[in-house]
Amino acid sequence: MKTIFAVSSGRPPAAIAVVRVSGPQAFAAAEALAGPLPIARHASLRGLRDADGALLDRALLIVFPGPTTATGEDLVELHCHGGRAVIAAVERALSAMPGLRTAEPGEFTRRALTNGRIDLTEAEGLADLLEAETEGQRVAAMTAAEGRVSQAVRGWMDSVAMLSARIEAMLDFADEDDVASDIAAFDAIVADIGALAAAIEAVVDAPPVERLKDGLRVVIGGPPNSGKSTLLNLLGERDAAIVSPISGTTRDRIEVPVIRDGVAYVLTDTAGLIDTLDPIEAIGVTRAEDAIAAADIMLWLADTPPPRTDAIWIHARADLPGRADMPAGRVLAIAQSDRGSLDRLWAEVHQRAMTMLPRSDGIALKQHQRRQCGMAADALRYRSSDALIVAEHLRQARAILAGVLGLDATGEMLDALFGRFCIGK
Numbered sequence: 001m002k003t004i005f006a007v008s009s010g011r012p013p014a015a016i017a018v019v020r021v022s023g024p025q026a027f028a029a030a031e032a033l034a035g036p037l038p039i040a041r042h043a044s045l046r047g048l049r050d051a052d053g054a055l056l057d058r059a060l061l062i063v064f065p066g067p068t069t070a071t072g073e074d075l076v077e078l079h080c081h082g083g084r085a086v087i088a089a090v091e092r093a094l095s096a097m098p099g100l101r102t103a104e105p106g107e108f109t110r111r112a113l114t115n116g117r118i119d120l121t122e123a124e125g126l127a128d129l130l131e132a133e134t135e136g137q138r139v140a141a142m143t144a145a146e147g148r149v150s151q152a153v154r155g156w157m158d159s160v161a162m163l164s165a166r167i168e169a170m171l172d173f174a175d176e177d178d179v180a181s182d183i184a185a186f187d188a189i190v191a192d193i194g195a196l197a198a199a200i201e202a203v204v205d206a207p208p209v210e211r212l213k214d215g216l217r218v219v220i221g222g223p224p225n226s227g228k229s230t231l232l233n234l235l236g237e238r239d240a241a242i243v244s245p246i247s248g249t250t251r252d253r254i255e256v257p258v259i260r261d262g263v264a265y266v267l268t269d270t271a272g273l274i275d276t277l278d279p280i281e282a283i284g285v286t287r288a289e290d291a292i293a294a295a296d297i298m299l300w301l302a303d304t305p306p307p308r309t310d311a312i313w314i315h316a317r318a319d320l321p322g323r324a325d326m327p328a329g330r331v332l333a334i335a336q337s338d339r340g341s342l343d344r345l346w347a348e349v350h351q352r353a354m355t356m357l358p359r360s361d362g363i364a365l366k367q368h369q370r371r372q373c374g375m376a377a378d379a380l381r382y383r384s385s386d387a388l389i390v391a392e393h394l395r396q397a398r399a400i401l402a403g404v405l406g407l408d409a410t411g412e413m414l415d416a417l418f419g420r421f422c423i424g425k
Contacts, residue, residue, distance in 0.1 A: 003029065004103035004111075005094045007087060014082030019090055021076040022108060025099040027063060030076040032097060033090075034061050048078065050093040057086045071108055072115025113406065120406025121149040124366060128209070135262030136212045139360045144209075152203065152363050153404050156376070159196050160398040163189060167391045186387060193394070197380035204374045207357055209364045211296075215257060215264035216353050219295035221288060222302040224272030227316040231301065231334065232256060232269040234342055253291055260346060263353050268295070273302075297352050299345075305329070312348055369404050376400040 003023025009016065021029055031037055032051075038044035040063055048056045060079035069075040080086055094100050109126055112118045118126075125144025132138040143149070170185050218235075220228045236256035254269040270291050271284030292298055292307060300306035301316040315326045319335035326333045331348060334341045358364030365373060379397040384390055 003100045004107055005029075005091070005100060006103040006108070007091075008077075008108070009082075012082045012084045012087050017080050017082035017087050019078040019080060019087070019094075020103075020108065021078070021094065021100075022069075022071045022073050022103075022111065023099075024074065025097070026074040026076045029094060029097050029100055030061060030063060030078075033078070033093060034059075037061075037063050040065050043079070048080070048090060048093070050089070051096060056089045056093060057081055059090075067115065067117075070117065071111040072117045073111060118147075119150045121153065121369070121404065122147055123406070125149070128213070131213075134212065134259055134264050136357060136360075137264070140209050140212050140358055140364050143364070149363055149365065149369070150405055153373075153401050156196065156200055156373075157398055157401045160380075160394055160401065163193055163196070164391060164394045164398070167387055167394065171387055171391070190390070193380050193390070197377045200373050200377040200380070203363050203365060204370050204377065206359070206362060206364060208370055209358060209366050211357055212264065212364075215266040216296040216356060217266050217268060217291075217294065218297045218299065218349060219268045219270060219291045220299045220301065221270050221273065221292045221307075221311075222300060222316075223304075226272065226301040227334075228269050228272070228301055229254075230336060231299070231314075231316065232267055234336065235346070236267050253287055261350055263350065263357065265349075265353075296356055297349055299349075303327070312345075312352075314345070372400055372404045 001023060003021060003025035005019060005021040007017050008020040009018040027037060033048045033056075034046035038046075038061060043060045043062050045058060046061045047058050050056055057080050059081070060077075062077045062079070064070075064075040064077075066073045066075065078090065080090055091102070095102065106127075109118070109123055113120065113123050122145055125141050125146070128137065128141035129145050132141050166185075166189050170182065170189070220231055222228055232254065236258055238256070253271075256267045256269075258265045258267055268291050270288035273285060273288060295308075298306065298308050298311040300308075300311040300313045306313050312331050313329055315323070315330040315333040317323055317335070318326065318333040318341070319337045332341065332344055334345060376397040379393045379400065382389075382393045384393075
């Protein structure tokens with residue numbers, strides 16, 4: 001296997017740049033650059049020189065013997081000055097050495113997975129951590145990267161293994177003269193299988209990680225000229241939608257991504273709901289109805305009751321003449337001139353959002369992980385009075401859970417995952 005190298009810190013220029021080298025030739029490469037190696041895991045200031053002896057930089061050198069390293073291989077870190085010319089010179093010297101090449105995106109982490117230093121859920125957590133834009137995304141990604149998801153899955157696998165052992169023991173030592181005892185033992189195993197399936201289903205049914213990344217869809221609905229576009233602009237703090245007294249100005253959905261209090265939202269303005277013979281306007285109305293039906297949170301700006309019982313019914317344009325008093329049934333009133341009314345609306349939206357997002361102290365699964373764990377729970381839920389069939393379904397459940405950890409990951413799946421990483425990670 002080739003030894004790889006890359007800058008694993010931020011792009012130069014910077015005060016310091018960390019060049020990471022991993023693989024069987026890592027120590028030889030470090031010795032060629034800096035002379036005799038320091039004590040393992042102790043930083044030592046060294047001059048880095050190319051093959052002709054020219055000084056490239058003075059850097060801190062740290063060596064990490066495998067397999068107890070980030071990649072599971074011999075690993076070297078060069079903490080150099082972060083200028084572009086310095087890094088380019090060090091990389092040229094490394095690439096001139098036999099057996100070394102530049103790392104591909106995500107290759108360090110991929111080697112960690114291949115060498116058993118992390119599993120697939122931890123690798124996916126690292127990928128999400130690199131892409132995290134909100135506090136909620138960071139917390140969920142860190143939870144996965146630190147191994148809480150894999151710990152839960154491995155715990156389920158251990159429980160399945162114990163149940164399989166109990167089934168096998170019952171089959172091996174069944175006493176034909178004590179049928180009642182065999183039935184009691186089998187019933188106890190079935191009950192424990194059901195409890196394990198329920199525990200897995202409780203995690204599967206929790207809000208998925210994708211809600212944090214994709215953002216909760218907040219849809220603004222109502223008839224024409226009810227203030228939908230104005231509210232979108234106020235909540236998004238930009239002029240995203242055209243505001244006009246002319247009915248039907250908004251004919252299609254307008255989406256504005258917003259991050260508020262560490263939560264990602266997608267605000268959606270919709271066409272006014274109205275009976276129309278105009279074919280273009282009718283398309284807009286249909287799309288508005290679809291958006292309202294799919295909304296995570298709906299804001300309703302009409303004097304008639306909302307189409308969804310869970311909608312936030314808003315008394316809009318409360319600063320206009322004749323609209324100062326809020327009618328019954330409304331959750332709150334909004335006035336363009338009252339910034340506090342917008343803050344109160346955001347507080348209401350945030351309160352509802354918290355019930356739809358993964359808990360920071362819980363385990364949040366990605367969509368494919370939920371599907372796999374759901375399949376494992378279904379296998380456990382299979383009912384049979386035949387112990388051999390139950391044992392087979394336990395085996396299936398354990399194999400499915402192993403897939404969550406990447407124990408049967410294909411090359412194509414790993415290529416797609418590690419393609420999300422930057423070079424040097």
